[in-house]
Amino acid sequence: MSTPTPGTPASPKPAAEQAQPSALKALLRHRLVWPILALVLVLIVDAIISPGFFQIRIVQGRLFGNLIDILYRGMPPAMIALGMAVVISTKGIDLSVGSIIAVTGAVMAWRIHEGDSHYVILLTALCVGLACGLWNGFLVSVLEIQPIIATLILMVSGRGIGLMINLLYGGTNPSFTSPLLQGLSTGNLGLVPTRLVVGAVMIVLVWLLVRRTAFGLFLESVGGNAKSAWLSGVSSRLILLSAYLISGLMTAVAAIILTADTHTSDPVTSGLYSELDAILAVVIGGGSLAGGRIYLDGTIIGVLVIQALTTSILTSGLPPEYNLVVKAVVVLIVLLLQSANTRAAVVSLLARRKG
Amino acid sequence: MSAIIELSGISKQFPGVRALDNVEFSVEPGETHALMGENGAGKSTLIKVMTGALQPDGGTIRLAGKEIRPESPGAARAAGIGAVYQEVNLIPTMSVTKNLTLGRLPRKFGLIDWSAARAIAKAKLARLGVDIDVERPVGSYSVAIQQLIAIARALEDDARVLVLDEPTASLDANETERLFEIIRDLKARGLGIVFISHFIDQVYRISDRITVLRNGRRVAVGTVEEIPSLKLVSLMIGRELEHVEHQRPSTETVTSSKPILTAKSVGRRRLLEPFELDLRPGEVVGLAGLLGSGRTETAKLVFGAIRHDSGEIAIDGHPSSSHSPKSSLMAGITFCPEDRKSEGIVPELSVRENIILALQSKRGWLHLLSRKEQERLTAEMIAALNIATPDAEKPVGQLSGGNQQKVLLARSLVSNPRVLILDEPTRGIDVGAHAEIVTLIRQLAAKGMALLVASSELDELLTVSHRIEVMRDRRMVGEISGAEATREKIIQTIAAAS
Numbered sequence: 001m002s003t004p005t006p007g008t009p010a011s012p013k014p015a016a017e018q019a020q021p022s023a024l025k026a027l028l029r030h031r032l033v034w035p036i037l038a039l040v041l042v043l044i045v046d047a048i049i050s051p052g053f054f055q056i057r058i059v060q061g062r063l064f065g066n067l068i069d070i071l072y073r074g075m076p077p078a079m080i081a082l083g084m085a086v087v088i089s090t091k092g093i094d095l096s097v098g099s100i101i102a103v104t105g106a107v108m109a110w111r112i113h114e115g116d117s118h119y120v121i122l123l124t125a126l127c128v129g130l131a132c133g134l135w136n137g138f139l140v141s142v143l144e145i146q147p148i149i150a151t152l153i154l155m156v157s158g159r160g161i162g163l164m165i166n167l168l169y170g171g172t173n174p175s176f177t178s179p180l181l182q183g184l185s186t187g188n189l190g191l192v193p194t195r196l197v198v199g200a201v202m203i204v205l206v207w208l209l210v211r212r213t214a215f216g217l218f219l220e221s222v223g224g225n226a227k228s229a230w231l232s233g234v235s236s237r238l239i240l241l242s243a244y245l246i247s248g249l250m251t252a253v254a255a256i257i258l259t260a261d262t263h264t265s266d267p268v269t270s271g272l273y274s275e276l277d278a279i280l281a282v283v284i285g286g287g288s289l290a291g292g293r294i295y296l297d298g299t300i301i302g303v304l305v306i307q308a309l310t311t312s313i314l315t316s317g318l319p320p321e322y323n324l325v326v327k328a329v330v331v332l333i334v335l336l337l338q339s340a341n342t343r344a345a346v347v348s349l350l351a352r353r354k355g
Numbered sequence: 356m357s358a359i360i361e362l363s364g365i366s367k368q369f370p371g372v373r374a375l376d377n378v379e380f381s382v383e384p385g386e387t388h389a390l391m392g393e394n395g396a397g398k399s400t401l402i403k404v405m406t407g408a409l410q411p412d413g414g415t416i417r418l419a420g421k422e423i424r425p426e427s428p429g430a431a432r433a434a435g436i437g438a439v440y441q442e443v444n445l446i447p448t449m450s451v452t453k454n455l456t457l458g459r460l461p462r463k464f465g466l467i468d469w470s471a472a473r474a475i476a477k478a479k480l481a482r483l484g485v486d487i488d489v490e491r492p493v494g495s496y497s498v499a500i501q502q503l504i505a506i507a508r509a510l511e512d513d514a515r516v517l518v519l520d521e522p523t524a525s526l527d528a529n530e531t532e533r534l535f536e537i538i539r540d541l542k543a544r545g546l547g548i549v550f551i552s553h554f555i556d557q558v559y560r561i562s563d564r565i566t567v568l569r570n571g572r573r574v575a576v577g578t579v580e581e582i583p584s585l586k587l588v589s590l591m592i593g594r595e596l597e598h599v600e601h602q603r604p605s606t607e608t609v610t611s612s613k614p615i616l617t618a619k620s621v622g623r624r625r626l627l628e629p630f631e632l633d634l635r636p637g638e639v640v641g642l643a644g645l646l647g648s649g650r651t652e653t654a655k656l657v658f659g660a661i662r663h664d665s666g667e668i669a670i671d672g673h674p675s676s677s678h679s680p681k682s683s684l685m686a687g688i689t690f691c692p693e694d695r696k697s698e699g700i701v702p703e704l705s706v707r708e709n710i711i712l713a714l715q716s717k718r719g720w721l722h723l724l725s726r727k728e729q730e731r732l733t734a735e736m737i738a739a740l741n742i743a744t745p746d747a748e749k750p751v752g753q754l755s756g757g758n759q760q761k762v763l764l765a766r767s768l769v770s771n772p773r774v775l776i777l778d779e780p781t782r783g784i785d786v787g788a789h790a791e792i793v794t795l796i797r798q799l800a801a802k803g804m805a806l807l808v809a810s811s812e813l814d815e816l817l818t819v820s821h822r823i824e825v826m827r828d829r830r831m832v833g834e835i836s837g838a839e840a841t842r843e844k845i846i847q848t849i850a851a852a853s
């Protein structure tokens with residue numbers, strides 16, 4: 001099969017390649033342009049407000065600085081957002097991620113209290129995430145309940161379940177210590193915070209799954225036209241189910257990091273609103289809630305935009321109450337820039353300028 | 356006579372394609388003007404420009420001598436230009452009334468006046484001589500009725516131009532005749548009609564003038580007398596059409612071989628009466644029948660897209676216990692659905708991704724085809740089927756209708772099937788490509804593939820089939836083989852079965 005085929009028919013060269021769009025226009029059309037621009041903008045504003053924002057120092061054998069801090073705090077949201085990107089590409093949505101964090105955290109604290117080995121607890125936490133994903137996936141793919149409703153069930157009940165787990169051993173918001181788990185969350189490997197290493201590994205794994213197997217193509221075909229994918233032999237149900245499983249698993253990773261960081265199980269507030277940040281990150285990264293495409297790189301940038309914003313509001317000395325409003329404004333601007341209509345308008349405006 | 360609508364110097368550029376290049380087009384009152392051209396020639400684009408669905412890069416539009424710039428289809432409709440696009444866009448779950456009055460609902464004391472809305476809907480339909488229950492959802496009516504509803508929706512009371520983009524693609528002969536009656540009537544009232552179709556004979560039956568587009572340029576305009584059909588075809592495709600032999604394939608070679616797929620009294624309650632069917636290597640079996648006779652259902656049932664609840668389907672003599680699209684695909688059976696928009700293409704995915712989808716799912720998720728291999732297969736298919744696209748990475752949703760259809764065929768072919776099930780394989784495909792696909796079907800059969808072809812075009816079936824199964828009222832009512840098959844014979848078989 002590998003013999004070169006000299007007769008390979010030249011695909012008909014389009015007559016229109018003569019009409020080269022200007023390089024600027026092409027650049028403006030690239031899907032990552034706006035999210036990256038937004039990120040750069042936020043960082044520039046930071047640099048102006050607080051000089052030394054970009055400084056990175058080594059304190060006690062570990063990297064410190066605002067940029068590191070953005071990555072550090074952005075790691076758990078990035079995990080959740082990647083799972084969300086997978087689900088959204090199938091035309092779905094997972095509203096339950098915040099509750100999955102609560103349940104996973106509660107189970108972790110409980111098992112630690114019961115004296116399980118901490119390696120076992122690590123596995124248990126991941127399994128809890130998978131079980132939650134299985135539940136969501138079952139409702140969506142087998143019972144064919146609309147994703148927003150299906151995941152709402154766990155969203156609403158999850159925090160209650162977390163509280164009930166806490167009640168199992170009487171404690172309210174029990175706290176714990178675990179060298180293993182806290183090492184993963186707040187420790188460092190050489191100069192680098194351990195959680196960044198964990199995050200990088202997870203990102204690579206998801207990327208391998210999506211881009212180095214046919215899973216990505218199947219996800220996007222199910223999200224783009226489920227009927228057509230099914231007629232082409234794609235097991236739509238299985239693909240949907242795996243999407244929610246992945247979301248559950250990634251959220252469990254975030255939950256381990258977050259719970260170990262606060263070393264307590266607080267089902268009422270842990271991971272609150274994390275679903276919204278995750279959805280926003282996916283959308284800022286170019287994903288559409290109508291499904292059909294998954295952009296892992298865009299999603300990561302989306303997470304960084306949101307996290308950079310939060311960090312800069314904190315360092316700018318603005319009262320934290322402003323956080324949400326500023327965030328909303330910036331997100332609105334990014335989304336406006338992303339909408340096909342405004343983009344077309346901007347592109348044609350620039351083109352006209354150039355004559 | 357002065358034109359009712361006149362487009363001049365219209366250009367439209369898409370990334371990588373010059374869809375329209377300085378095109379002139381005009382329609383006179385009381386005239387049916389056919390817009391002809393190959394798949395991707397720019398027909399749909401031209402009418403989208405005319406009706407405000409797309410903004411041109413250059414050129415002017417004059418309506419009754421006055422320059423207009425319709426911003427949207429709604430604005431164009433208000434100005435008197437109504438259009439029914441290639442992909443009908445009614446909302447199937449909504450009632451006929453809502454579909455016909457959406458955006459213009461009559462109000463009384465600030466509330467929607469439903470009885471007035473119903474009256475408006477009824478009146479709009481009455482102008483086309485249609486009398487149906489306007490409370491029922493649009494989706495519950497046949498495609499033909501839906502087509503008429505779409506026309507009713509497009510026509511304002513003072514409409515002056517009506518544009519119809521491939522309105523007859525999914526109509527049978529009677530329904531087409533009914534549509535033509537309506538067109539003649541509208542013409543008599545002084546409307547200018549723009550008619551797009553790949554059925555050459557229909558064009559001559561209904562049109563007064565013809566404009567031919569090729570690669571976005573206008574290559575000819577003239578009355579039907581000035582452009583006879585042979586000339587029209589060569590104008591469209593830019594060369595002479597090779598003559599396709601209308602000789603029927605002979606049956607002897609194939610009847611002896613063992614069938615790949617056998618359906619033994621397979622059926623489904625309330626959908627399809629049990630039927631028998633053998634698909635043998637090298638044989639083309641045609642499925643004939645009127646619209647709604649169960650052709651599509653039969654094709655889907657054989658493929659496993661519809662579960663059967665009686666009988667048995669065997670592949671290579673082994674009963675297939677769980678017959679599904681996936682299991683069919685694994686056994687080397689592929690299917691090209693008729694409804695390319697809802698069951699065929701994945702619009703956001705590229706031409707490449709659409710073409711390799713079935714092959715990739717056959718290989719399984721772990722064995723991703725290398726990018727190079729994907730590109731090679733895609734390039735091969737683009738060349739073999741002559742798919743007009745600037746490159747393999749263009750989203751399929753942006754291709755012209757006929758080229759989307761070719762991508763679907765490519766998806767099936769690239770997985771190298773033993774059995775190929777085609778439902779309306781030439782819907783929306785231009786004359787040149789039509790002939791090519793007919794030739795392709797024969798070649799595939801000659802190479803030993805088994806084919807099942809469902810089609811509403813009898814001539815097409817007669818040219819390719821070794822054997823024709825005739826359907827009526829969701830029942831297989833007769834089999835006509837080889838030499839005996841004629842148009843009349845098929846029609847008789849349909850009529851006789853009652």
Ligand SMILES: Nc1ncnc2c1ncn2[C@@H]1O[C@H](COP(=O)(O)OP(=O)(O)OP(=O)(O)O)[C@@H](O)[C@H]1O
Nearest residue numbers: 369374394395396397398399400753754755756757
């Ligand atoms: N939205 C779009 N974006 C990019 N390219 C487009 C878009 N719409 C159409 N095109 C391109 O413009 C060209 C003309 O397409 P058009 O739909 O007008 O063809 P057509 O003559 O109607 O063909 P058919 O007979 O297949 O319906 C094609 O090459 C098509 O790929």
Ligand SMILES: [Mg+2]
Nearest residue numbers: 399441755756
């Ligand atoms: Mg078209």
